[in-house]
Amino acid sequence: xxxxxxxxxxxxxxxxxxxxxxxxxxxxxxxxxxxxxxxxxxxxxxxxxxxxxxxxxxxxxxxxxxxxxxxxxxxxxxxxxxxxxxxxxxxxxxxxxxxxxxxxxxxxxxxxxxxxxxxxxxxxxxxxxxxxxxxxxxxxxxxxxxxxxxxxxxxxxxxxxxxxxxxxxxxxxxxxxxxxxxxxxxxxxxxxxxxxxxxxxxxxxxxxxxxxxxxxxxxxxxxxxxxxxxxxxxxxxxxxxxxxxxxxxxxxxxxxxxxxxxxxxxxxxxxxxxxxxxxxxxxxxxxxxxxxxxxxxxxxxxxxxxxxxxxxxxxxxxxxxxxxxxxx
Numbered sequence: 001x002x003x004x005x006x007x008x009x010x011x012x013x014x015x016x017x018x019x020x021x022x023x024x025x026x027x028x029x030x031x032x033x034x035x036x037x038x039x040x041x042x043x044x045x046x047x048x049x050x051x052x053x054x055x056x057x058x059x060x061x062x063x064x065x066x067x068x069x070x071x072x073x074x075x076x077x078x079x080x081x082x083x084x085x086x087x088x089x090x091x092x093x094x095x096x097x098x099x100x101x102x103x104x105x106x107x108x109x110x111x112x113x114x115x116x117x118x119x120x121x122x123x124x125x126x127x128x129x130x131x132x133x134x135x136x137x138x139x140x141x142x143x144x145x146x147x148x149x150x151x152x153x154x155x156x157x158x159x160x161x162x163x164x165x166x167x168x169x170x171x172x173x174x175x176x177x178x179x180x181x182x183x184x185x186x187x188x189x190x191x192x193x194x195x196x197x198x199x200x201x202x203x204x205x206x207x208x209x210x211x212x213x214x215x216x217x218x219x220x221x222x223x224x225x226x227x228x229x230x231x232x233x234x235x236x237x238x239x240x241x242x243x244x245x246x247x248x249x250x251x252x253x254x255x256x257x258x259x260x261x262x263x264x265x266x267x268x269x270x271x272x273x274x275x276x277x278x279x280x281x282x283x284x285x286x287x288x289x290x291x292x293x294x295x296x297x298x299x300x301x302x303x304x305x306x307x308x309x310x311x312x313x314x315x316x317x318x319x320x321x322x323x324x325x326x327x328x
Contacts, residue, residue, distance in 0.1 A: 001193040001194055001195075001240070001242040001244070001245065002191070002193075002194050002242075002245070003194065003195050003196070003197065003233075003242065003245040003248065003249070004189075004194060004195075004196050004197065005196075005197040005200065006184065006187075006188055006196050006197065006198060007185060007187070008183045008184065008185075008198050008199070008217065009181075009182065009183055009184070009185055011181075014181035014182055014183060015181065015182050016179040016180060016181050016182070017153070017154040017179060017180075017182060018154075018177070018178060018179040019118075019151070019154060019157055019175045019176050019177075019180075019211075020047070020048055020049045020118055020119075020175060020176075020177055021049050021052075022154040022157050022158060023048070023049060023050075023116060023118070023157065023161070023175055024048070024049030024050055024051065024052030024053060025049075025052055026157070026158050026161045026162075027039060027050065027052065027053040027086060027116075027161070028052050028053045028055075028056040028057070030161060030162065030165055031053060031056060031057050031060065033165075034084060034165055036082055036083050036084050037060065037083075037084050037086065037165070038060045038061070038062060038078060038083050038084070038085050038086070039053045039054070039057075039060065039061050039062070039085070039086050039087075039088055040062045040064050040071050040074060040075055040078075040085050040086070040087050040088065041054070041061065041062070041063055041064060041087075041088040041089070042064055042065070042066060042067070042068050042071055042087070042088065042089035042090075042093065042094075043063065043064070043065050043066045044088060044089050044090065044118070045061075045063070045088060047090075047118065047119070047177075048088045048089065048090075048116065048118040048119075048175075050088035050116070062074070068089060068093050068094065068097045068098040069097065069098045069100070069101050070101075071087060071089075071098065072087070072098040072101035072102050072105065072106060072113075073101050073105055075087055075106065075111075075113045076101070076105035076106045076109070076111050076113060077105075079106070079111035079112045079113050080109075080111065084112055084113075084114065084165065085113055085114065086114040086115075086116050087113065087114065087115045087116055088116050088118070089116075089117070089118065090117070090118055090119040090124075090131055090133070091117035091118065091119060091120035091121075091133035091136045091174060091175070092119070092130070092131055092132065092133040092136070094115050094117045094136075094172075095117065095133055095135070095136035095139050095140060095172070096135075096136075096139070099139065102115075102143070103143060106170050107143045107144060107145050107146055107170055108144075108145070110145045110169065110170060111170055112168045112169070112170065113170045113171075114164055114165075114170075114171050114173065115170075115171065115172045115173060116173055116175065117133070117136060117172060117173060117174050117175060118175045118176075118177065119131060119133075119175075119176070119177045120133050120136060120174045120175055120176055120210075120261075121133065121174075121176055121210070121211075121261035121262065122261055122289075122294055122299075122302045122303065122306060122308065123176055123177055123178050123261075123299045123302070123303075124177055125177055125178070126296045126297065126298070127296065128294065128295055128296035129293040129294050129295055129296075132293070132294040133262075134262060134263045134289050134292075134293060134294065135262070135263050135266065136172075136174065136262070137150070137174065137238060137260070137262050137266065137267040137268065138262075138263065138265065138266025138267055138270065139266075140172040140239070141238055141239040141266075141271060142266075145169065145170060146169075146170055146171070146172055146239060147164075147167070147169045147170070147171040147172065147192065147237070147239060147240070148171075148172045148174070148237070148238040148239040149164070149171060149172070149173050149174065149192070149236060149237055149238070150173075150174040150209040150210040150235075150236055150238055151173075151174075151175075151210065151236055152183060152184070152209075152210060152211060152213040152214060152234055152236065153180065153181065153182040153183050153184055153211070153214065154182055155182050155183075155184040155185070155186075155188055156184055156188065156190050156236060157175075159188070159189070159190035160173070160190050160192075160236065161173070163190060163191065163192050164192075167192060174210060176210070176211055176261075178299060180211045180214055181214060183198065183213070183214055183217060190236065192237055193237050193240055193242055194236075194237065194242065194245075195233055195234065195235050195236075195237070195242050195245045195246075195249070196233070196234045196236070197231070197232070197233055197234075197249070198213065198217060198232050198233070198234050199217065199220050199230060199231065199232040200231055201220070201229035201230040201231035201232070201253070202229045202231065202252075202253060203223075203228050203229045203230065203231075203253060203255070203321055204228070204230060204231065204253045204254075204255035204256065204257060204317055204320060204321055205230075205231045205232075205233060205249050205250055205252060205253045205255065205256050205257070206219070206220070206230050206231065206232045206233065206256075206257045206258070206259060206313070206317060207233050207235055207246070207249070207256065207257075207258045207259075207268060207269075207272055208232070208233075208234060208235065208258070208259045208260060208268070209234065209235045209236060209238055209260055209268050210236075210260065210261060211261070212259050212260050212261050212308070213232070213234045215259075215303075215308065215309065215310045215313060216232055216259055216310070216313055217232060218310035219259075219310040219311070219313035219314040219317065220232050221310075222310060222311065222314040223314050223317055223318065226318065228317065228318060228321055230317060231249065231252055231253055233245075233249045235268060238267075238268055238271060239271075241271050241272075241275065243275045243279065246272055246275050246276065247275065247276070247279050247280045250272075250276055250280055250282045250284075251280055251282075254282065254283070254324075255282070255283055255284070255320050255321060255324060256272065256276065256282050256283070256284035256285070257284065257285045257287055257313070257316050257317050257320060258272050258273075258284065258285070258286050258287060258288075259287040259288065259308075259313045259316070260287075260288045261288070261289075261308055262288050262289060263288055263289045263291055264286045264287060264288035264289060264290065264291065265291055267288060269286030269287070269288060270286070272284070273286065283320065283323075283324070284320075285316045285317075285319070285320050287307075287312070287313060287316045288308075289306055289308075290306070290307065292306075294306065
């Protein structure tokens with residue numbers, strides 16, 4: 001594992017793409033390289049865009065219906081005979097509805113099953129609390145043998161999926177529904193387990209994952225305008241977590257804010273608190289969903305109501321920095 005300083009594209013050069021579209025396209029591209037790649041779908045191929053793979057390789061696409069428990073069991077069986085099954089459904093179903101099967105027939109025997117968890121987080125196309133995953137990272141990182149990955153943008157997603165095919169671990173891939181800007185350029189290189197410094201700073205360290213890193217970048221701009229220098233670290237591999245890098249980047253500033261589109265309990269914030277509590281006690285704030293379920297609404301309205309916007313991240317950071325100053 002390692003830590004890298006990477007450049008990000010200027011605002012005007014950031015092309016927007018939807019992770020679900022790129023996921024489907026990349027599956028089809030990988031299908032040409034790996035004839036043992038199969039896709040199992042839980043009756044959501046049109047939403048997750050697994051239908052792109054279905055159209056390219058109909059004989060390697062298995063429609064499992066609304067039966068996630070059975071889908072996970074079938075995936076485990078296929079993995080035992082050398083296939084690499086990718087599961088297509090929503091994160092809220094793949095992290096909870098089939099959890100017993102995942103634990104017993106995939107995680108325990110450490111089988112090569114890839115979980116494409118679409119519609120993660122708060123932006124789920126107005127489907128509301130029943131379809132919003134507030135706890136999936138907590139569940140998945142607590143399962144032994146599981147890898148947990150969360151791409152910031154589609155540049156990273158493409159490389160992440162290729163890396164997943166080179167790795168034989170059972171893997172949970174967290175994907176969002178809607179378009180967001182790409183922050184990484186053509187020179188970006190993803191490696192499982194590594195962390196990436198997307199902005200260097202001196203006053204506090206912000207850790208984030210997934211598209212929340214894009215919002216954290218905007219928050220860093222807001223803070224910079226106030227004279228606060230944020231050191232922003234993107235953590236695309238939530239498990240296994242690079243503990244040495246976490247300790248190093250926390251020690252750089254002595255203050256830490258974590259931010260994520262997930263319950264503030266049990267996600268990346270909890271993982272980092274566990275590491276720092278044992279190895280580098282550090283003043284920190286854990287920012288995310290305030291231990292609540294969501295509701296249906298437009299993306300911007302939901303991000304605002306549940307406190308996930310760049311402004312909210314900046315508020316957490318500003319408050320923490322000021323609290324240090326007030327203590328001398």
